Amino acid sequence: MYGAAVGGYSPAFAIPLLQHGGPQLGLTGADMTQVLHAEQSLWLRRRVPARGSAVVTKTVTDIYDKGSGALVVSTWESDHARTRSSCFIKGEGGFGGERGETRTFEVPDAEPDVSFFRTSPDQALRYRETGDVNPMHHDPEFAARAGFGKPILHGLCTLGITVRGMDFTELHARFTAPVFPGDELKIEHWPTGEFRTSTTAGQVLIGSVRFSEVDNRGKSARSDS
Numbered sequence: 001m002y003g004a005a006v007g008g009y010s011p012a013f014a015i016p017l018l019q020h021g022g023p024q025l026g027l028t029g030a031d032m033t034q035v036l037h038a039e040q041s042l043w044l045r046r047r048v049p050a051r052g053s054a055v056v057t058k059t060v061t062d063i064y065d066k067g068s069g070a071l072v073v074s075t076w077e078s079d080h081a082r083t084r085s086s087c088f089i090k091g092e093g094g095f096g097g098e099r100g101e102t103r104t105f106e107v108p109d110a111e112p113d114v115s116f117f118r119t120s121p122d123q124a125l126r127y128r129e130t131g132d133v134n135p136m137h138h139d140p141e142f143a144a145r146a147g148f149g150k151p152i153l154h155g156l157c158t159l160g161i162t163v164r165g166m167d168f169t170e171l172h173a174r175f176t177a178p179v180f181p182g183d184e185l186k187i188e189h190w191p192t193g194e195f196r197t198s199t200t201a202g203q204v205l206i207g208s209v210r211f212s213e214v215d216n217r218g219k220s221a222r223s224d225s
C-alpha cells in the first residue's frame, strides 16, 4: 500500500505505521485548517517486519511559541522505532512560551544526483489509504478554509517519494512549503545523506538521512536527538 502510494518501499514506512496505526495526532481543540506538518524525524531501532504487532506510546514533548504560530512536537515510541513529528499551528503563537531552538537544514556545496517525480492528481487520495485521513488532503472546502486553492499533498507522501529506495536508520526533515497533487517534484540527493525537494514554485522539503551500515553510499554528517 505504502509502496504504491509513494512509488517504492522505504524504511520511512515506519512513520505512518506508528503515527496512524498507533495513537493519533490528537491536537484537541485546535482549528485543524490551521495545522501544517512542519518537521519529521525517525530513528529506526530494527527493521519493521512484514507481519506482527507492536505497542505504541505517544507523548506531546514540547509546545514552542514561534511567533506566527505554535510548534507542537509529539513523539511516538515502539520496539521498532521512534518518530518525532512537529506541527505548526498558524495564528496560535504569541502566548509567551519558549521559542525553542532555531534548527537549520543545509545541503553540501557539491553537485547532487537529480531525479524527477510527477505526482498524480489522485496522489493524496492514494496516500490517504495509509491511514492519514486529514481532510486537508481531500476536501476542497476544508482546504479553502485553510487558505489553499485545492487540497494539498501529505507532507509524509512528499517525504516518502523523496527517500524511496533508500536504506537508512535515521531521518530528519522539514516541510518548507505546500505541494499540490499533480506537481512535479525535483529531487536532489547528496552522497552524504542530505536531500532537497522542489516544485516549480520553489523548495518544499529539506533534510537528511543516516544510511544503514549495509548501504555503501556513505554516512550522513548529521545526527540529532
Ligand SMILES: C/C=C/C(=O)SCCNC(=O)CCNC(=O)[C@H](O)C(C)(C)COP(=O)(O)OP(=O)(O)OC[C@H]1O[C@@H](n2cnc3c(N)ncnc32)[C@H](O)[C@@H]1OP(=O)(O)O
Pocket (backbone or CB within 6 Å): 035, 036, 037, 038, 039, 066, 067, 068, 069, 071, 086, 087, 088, 090, 099, 100, 101, 102, 103, 134, 136, 152, 153, 154, 155, 156, 174, 175, 176, 177, 178, 179
Ligand atoms: C497535519 C498536517 C499534515 C500535512 O501533511 S500538511 C502538508 C505538509 N506541510 C506543509 O505543506 C507545510 C509547509 N511549510 C510551511 O508552509 C511553512 O514552513 C510554515 C507555515 C509551517 C511556517 O512558515 P512561516 O509562518 O512563514 O514561518 P516563519 O515566519 O518563516 O518562521 C517562524 C518560526 O517558525 C520556524 N519554522 C518555519 N517553518 C518551520 C517548519 N517547517 N518547521 C519548524 N519550524 C519552522 C522558523 O524557524 C521560525 O522560528 P525561529 O525564529 O525560532 O527559527
